[in-house]
Amino acid sequence: MTQQTKEQPPINHAPSSTFAKEISQEPGGEGIMQCIQCGMCTASCMVASKTERYRPRKLIQKILLGKRKEVLSSDLPWLCMTCRLCEERCQEDVDLSEIFTAVREIAAREGYIPPVFQNTINKVLEDGWLLNDAYTDFEEDERDDLGLDTDLGWNNEFVKKVKKRYFSGGAAK
Ligand code: SF4
Ligand code: SF4
Known part of the structure; x- marks a missing residue:
């Protein structure tokens, strides 16, 4: 009997912080739980190649760790130029530019605009x-x-x- 292969559904990790959960509930932020912190996004990012301050993987990590105020009050999420190069290369289909847009939405609502x-x-x-x-x-x-x-x-x-x-x-x- 031949064994049938089933298509694997995408892995969604459990929210590791209430902030990550909050972002995942914003339009565009849904994919954050799929990040496995491989770092391909940072390696692909043109902004990251220009300044050591900007590291998209690290920014995602801070959200996952729940550093809400630090992320919302930072200008870093605003540095993403939404080129989506990182998304082309992310093996886990994380939409980073959408996630950072979701972060900016919340930040703007709470008065954190650079x-x-x-x-x-x-x-x-x-x-x-x-x-x-x-x-x-x-x-x-x-x-x-x-x-x-x-x-x-x-x-x-x-x-x-x-x-x-x-x-x-x-x-x-
Ligand atoms: S490339 Fe994707 S999975 Fe890897 S760290 Fe970046 S967002 Fe996470
Ligand atoms: S979409 Fe944003 S984080 Fe991704 S490569 Fe472009 S500038 Fe960097």
Whole structure:
């Protein structure tokens, strides 16, 4: 009699901390329990190749160990540029970029936003421009020469929509 081979379901390890469980319940954070701490993600990560501060495996480990405040108040989860190279190579199908997005969601809800990102948000809410200073006389002249509208007052409308959509709970119209 020939023996039939069954497809093995993915191994989900038991949550090792309440923080890991919390992350696993966030959209995108589900896969964290599959991590076996092999380190392939760190070896693949371009950000990690540029700075020793950033180690995705270690960040996952801290979540698994329950270092909630340390992770949420750190700027490290915000350094992931969501390139997903690590995910291509992870043998356990852990979606690291999704997990770090889940971490950032919780961090933002609890007021832990690194100043550089908070400043960016403030800038967009203030005038609709990420790089307001980039709109110089030169560009205004260029727009004029091209017959484009030089009055960028539309930004005010954009700002109103962003505020309404994200800060007043209403749909942007
Ligand atoms: S490559 Fe995958 S399994 Fe290995 S440490 Fe990174 S997330 Fe965990
Ligand atoms: S998705 Fe994030 S953690 Fe993964 S390789 Fe890219 S930058 Fe590194």
